[in-house]
Amino acid sequence: MHPINWLIVVGWIGYVVVDGVRRARNTRELEGYLLANRSLPWWAVGLSVMATQLSAVTMIGTTGQGATDGMRFVQFYFGLPLAMVILGVTLVPFLHGAKVYTAYEYLERRFDAKTRSLTAFLFLLSRGMSCGTIIAAPAVVFSAIFGWKMSACVALIGVPTVLYTMIGGVQAVTWVDVKQMVLIVGALLAIVITLLVQLPVSPVQALHVAGAVGRLRVFDFTPSLTNTYTFWSGVIGGTFLMLSYFGTDQSQVQRYLSARSVDEARSSLLMSAYWKIPLQALVLLVGVLVFTFYLFTRPPLLFNPAHDKLVRERQPAAYAQLQSRYAAELTARDLAARDLAAAPPDERDRAAQRFQLRQHQTEAMRGEALKLAEDASGQPSRDVNYIIPRFVLDHLPIGLAGIFIAAILAAAMNAIAAELTSLATASTIDFYRRWIRAEASEQHFLAVSRVALGVWGIFACVVATFAANLGSLIEVVNRFGSFFYGSILGVFLLAMYPRARGTGAFVGLIAGMSAVAAVNFGAPKVSFLWHNVIGAVTVLLVGMVLSGGRRATA
Amino acid sequence: MNEPLDDRTRFQRTLVRVMSVQVVTLVLLYLLQLMFTR
Numbered sequence: 370m371h372p373i374n375w376l377i378v379v380g381w382i383g384y385v386v387v388d389g390v391r392r393a394r395n396t397r398e399l400e401g402y403l404l405a406n407r408s409l410p411w412w413a414v415g416l417s418v419m420a421t422q423l424s425a426v427t428m429i430g431t432t433g434q435g436a437t438d439g440m441r442f443v444q445f446y447f448g449l450p451l452a453m454v455i456l457g458v459t460l461v462p463f464l465h466g467a468k469v470y471t472a473y474e475y476l477e478r479r480f481d482a483k484t485r486s487l488t489a490f491l492f493l494l495s496r497g498m499s500c501g502t503i504i505a506a507p508a509v510v511f512s513a514i515f516g517w518k519m520s521a522c523v524a525l526i527g528v529p530t531v532l533y534t535m536i537g538g539v540q541a542v543t544w545v546d547v548k549q550m551v552l553i554v555g556a557l558l559a560i561v562i563t564l565l566v567q568l569p570v571s572p573v574q575a576l577h578v579a580g581a582v583g584r585l586r587v588f589d590f591t592p593s594l595t596n597t598y599t600f601w602s603g604v605i606g607g608t609f610l611m612l613s614y615f616g617t618d619q620s621q622v623q624r625y626l627s628a629r630s631v632d633e634a635r636s637s638l639l640m641s642a643y644w645k646i647p648l649q650a651l652v653l654l655v656g657v658l659v660f661t662f663y664l665f666t667r668p669p670l671l672f673n674p675a676h677d678k679l680v681r682e683r684q685p686a687a688y689a690q691l692q693s694r695y696a697a698e699l700t701a702r703d704l705a706a707r708d709l710a711a712a713p714p715d716e717r718d719r720a721a722q723r724f725q726l727r728q729h730q731t732e733a734m735r736g737e738a739l740k741l742a743e744d745a746s747g748q749p750s751r752d753v754n755y756i757i758p759r760f761v762l763d764h765l766p767i768g769l770a771g772i773f774i775a776a777i778l779a780a781a782m783n784a785i786a787a788e789l790t791s792l793a794t795a796s797t798i799d800f801y802r803r804w805i806r807a808e809a810s811e812q813h814f815l816a817v818s819r820v821a822l823g824v825w826g827i828f829a830c831v832v833a834t835f836a837a838n839l840g841s842l843i844e845v846v847n848r849f850g851s852f853f854y855g856s857i858l859g860v861f862l863l864a865m866y867p868r869a870r871g872t873g874a875f876v877g878l879i880a881g882m883s884a885v886a887a888v889n890f891g892a893p894k895v896s897f898l899w900h901n902v903i904g905a906v907t908v909l910l911v912g913m914v915l916s917g918g919r920r921a922t923a
Numbered sequence: 924m925n926e927p928l929d930d931r932t933r934f935q936r937t938l939v940r941v942m943s944v945q946v947v948t949l950v951l952l953y954l955l956q957l958m959f960t961r
Contacts, residue, residue: 440955447949450941450945454937454942458934576959577959580956585960587956639937642945643944650948
């Protein structure tokens with residue numbers, strides 16, 4: 370990468386760390402450190418909420434998905450606006466009004482200590498591991514592209530984040546998120562404009578070409594439980610998933626608990642309700658335009674340079690032969706795409722058919738190359754994650770490439786910072802202060818929070834460094850996480866039912882997780898988006914039945 | 924007694940506003956699909 374690009378990346382990381390550390394001045398008490406003294410304006414919290422969900426996986430993986438699979442992933446977010454409105458009138462006033470530090474703390478007030486501890490433990494278990502994978506995802510890509518050691522890439526992402534988060538607390542995390550969101554959205558818009566300028570066809574012609582091979586297909590109305598991304602799974606399953614994520618996951622709840630008032634907390638969530646779908650569409654559109662760009666500019670057969678090198682070494686003859694066939698096919702596809710772009714409306718269908726055939730052939734050859742890469746490396750190729758980084762480094766002008774790489778790092782840092790603060794908060798408030806030492810000074814709890822954050826940061830970096838070897842373990846943990854996400858939502862919904870009691874909530878939680886596990890193993894093809902619906906509904910039913918008719922006194 | 928009613932009114936207004944924006948967004952995405960997908 371050009372030195373100017375590196376200067377931008379290093380300069381941005383330095384700025385973020387200094388800005389975050391500066392916020393430590395306002396964090397001399399526990400509430401200041403963990404909740405910014407509940408003083409933040411709605412727009413800062415709103416941007417922070419959006420920044421937390423926009424991880425490096427979004428910048429690399431989702432854009433890559435846009436290039437290979439088109440826009441249909443946006444259906445995943447169709448339930449989000451409704452979920453935000455529901456949370457605004459249900460859980461947000463409950464949690465904000467209760468003046469709690471964590472969502473799980475509220476459950477003890479409403480139910481009992483065992484329900485609180487179980488939910489907090491499940492949160493720590495899943496988030497502790499996922500934090501490592503959030504660092505690992507971009508680190509693996511950087512490692513392959515720049516040829517660095519995995520540990521160096523993990524350190525590049527993890528160390529600055531742990532530093533400013535540990536010193537500055539939620540105050541630092543939120544204000545850094547605000548700046549990083551501006552950088553990320555600016556970089557995405559800049560890349561769209563650059564792509565439109567660089568394309569040899571007009572934007573409308575580019576959309577006709579992309580649309581001919583399904584890249585602009587957004588809606589799938591198939592009533593299927595096994596298709597992950599359909600309109601129905603997005604609206605129904607997505608609503609439950611977003612209710613669980615924004616309503617019960619401490620990494621999100623902590624964001625709006627730091628707002629000045631209930632109204633400001635609600636407004637911060639509504640920002641996501643208005644902007645999340647357009648933003649996600651923008652992310653996917655970047656991928657679609659990169660796909661179109663590579664129709665007219667020769668793409669590599671494998672985008673992952675490490676796999677490209679490996680296959681070249683292991684299978685030189687087969688790879689060279691495949692590359693020469695690929696080059697010929699790309700020339701034919703280029704011509705077909707230009708014909709389609711220039712075709713008058715009455716000839717567009719025929720030109721589209723010729724182009725679809727060429728695209729199909731090209732994809733078949735890519736499939737052969739991916740198979741060679743998988744055989745050579747012994748791992749799934751995941752080449753989709755390398756499309757955007759390669760495009761950025763090979764084709765973006767100097768300066769803009771640096772800004773985009775900085776934006777990928779920013780996205781990674783935002784997501785990790787939110788996870789680390791929430792892990793430290795749950796560890797300190799729900800376990801240390803609850804079970805080990807209830808009475809101590811503010812300074813003591815503040816120090817414990819900082820140590821907890823540092824320990825979780827080190828744990829996440831270690832998990833990330835060895836993520837390649839821990840692959841199956843991480844998958845197990847993530848799968849386990851999907852067992853209880855909806856069930857925890859069920860407990861919080863049950864809390865709003867006046868007659869619900871602690872035993873009903875606790876047994877309901879276990880029943881909900883068991884029901885999801887049964888569906889997962891009994892009908893493994895059912896999309897995970899439906900797990901949340903099953904878990905939440907089971908907890909509500911079991912909890913209500915076991916709570917009987919007597920009104921709870923708690 | 925007024926407060927819950929105010930809350931309900933505010934919720935209904937917010938719901939209508941958010942869902943209207945979402946419907947407009949989805950219609951735009953649908954038009955994008957309709958115009959260009961073959």
